[in-house]
Amino acid sequence: MKFPKLRELKEALTAVFSKRYTSRFPFEESPAPEGFRGKPFPDDEWCMGCEACCEACPSEAIIIEDNIKESKRIITRYWDRCNYCGQCEEKCPQEQPGVKLSREYDISGYSPDEMNIKQEFELIVCSKCSSFLGTLKQLQTASGRMGPALSSSSPDMLLARQLQTTRPMPGKAKRKEITRSDIFTFLCPVCRHEVYRKEAGN
Ligand code: SF4
Ligand code: SF4
Known part of the structure; x- marks a missing residue:
């Protein structure tokens, strides 16, 4: 019984005086690999x-x-x-x-x-039905990727590009009736279709 105890004591002392195997986190930073x-x-x-x-x-x-x-x-x-x-x-x-x-x-x-x-x-x-079209940054990113020529075919993209430099945001207030001027406000595809349909007299 004596010898195993001495061996354990030796191991404990060696552990106390040898280099630490674990880091001192959270007292010291321990960067991940x-x-x-x-x-x-x-x-x-x-x-x-x-x-x-x-x-x-x-x-x-x-x-x-x-x-x-x-x-x-x-x-x-x-x-x-x-x-x-x-x-x-x-x-x-x-x-x-x-x-x-x-x-x-x-x-x-x-x-x-x-x-x-x-x-x-x-x-x-959407300035008519209040459904959302996306974030402003999303529209601006899409518009940037399409380039000025292609994005000019969409009034929403055009407006989003404009908003990079102009404020306040047009078409924010909800409206009851859709008119020609609404073409240049933010509209969801359904409401935009309605504007064009009215414009065409259908
Ligand atoms: S997708 Fe991203 S946020 Fe979701 S569990 Fe994976 S790492 Fe985390
Ligand atoms: S741009 Fe990337 S990080 Fe940001 S919301 Fe979309 S998927 Fe997530």
Whole structure:
């Protein structure tokens, strides 16, 4: 019985005086290796609030709330629901992903608000029926990709391009009757069809 005890004591002393095998996290930073998939962060330069990442997310970690009255879209990405699969980054339709997985893995905090990140986008709403057409940045991105010639064929794209430099937003107020002037306001495809039909006298 004596010898095993001595052996354990020797092992304990060796462990105390030898180099630490574990890191001192959270007292010291412990960087994740290259290629590690950690907390996803949106890139506001590229993200246009289109919703594709939300549809691709298998964990319902991306929640979209549309406030039609205030023409606002809020996107919340919950890190405590995320499984770090990278689908949001992979399925983003932008040239550069609008969301990127970082090497951050620490999701501890003092309140649930620290476990998510929010973005706000301006929504474009039909001036007649109040259905939404997408975010302003979405329309502007599509218009930029189509180029001035093609995008000029769509009044909505034209207006979205204009809004990069001009304010206030035209056609925001809901109207009862559609008139010729409504051609140059934001309209959903159904209401726009109605304007053209009236114009043609049908
Ligand atoms: S991250 Fe990409 S897919 Fe998600 S809302 Fe932004 S632009 Fe759309
Ligand atoms: S990494 Fe996966 S689980 Fe996390 S937000 Fe992106 S798609 Fe959802």
